[in-house]
Amino acid sequence: MLPRICTAQELWWINERSAVGDGVPWCKLIFSIKESVYKLFNPIHGVFLDFLEVTVSLDLDRKCFQAVVSENAHNINCEYHGRYMIGASHVYSSAFLPC
Numbered sequence: 001m002l003p004r005i006c007t008a009q010e011l012w013w014i015n016e017r018s019a020v021g022d023g024v025p026w027c028k029l030i031f032s033i034k035e036s037v038y039k040l041f042n043p044i045h046g047v048f049l050d051f052l053e054v055t056v057s058l059d060l061d062r063k064c065f066q067a068v069v070s071e072n073a074h075n076i077n078c079e080y081h082g083r084y085m086i087g088a089s090h091v092y093s094s095a096f097l098p099c
Helices: 008-020 026-045
Strands: 054-059 064-069 078-086 091-096
Touching (some): 008 026, 008 054, 026 054, 026 091
16 A cells, blocks of 8 residues: 555655654654645645655654655646644644745
């Protein structure tokens, strides 16, 4: 299932982080972030967005992310930012438009 959600770059990053053994569900976090981006992207552009059309980069120290939308059928390229939190049993993410 992960190859349908995560880009090759994201899969590599998840594997590297998993080797550290921190127990964080990174794949769930990336899924949550991509869902947040879709919920922001779709009402603005009115088109479907595939998981693999979004590339996520995490800033672990600040608990924020950058999500770049590119390589899609509609030639829409944009960038979103957001924040995330990892709780005991849930992951949370929120994407927003820059001011």
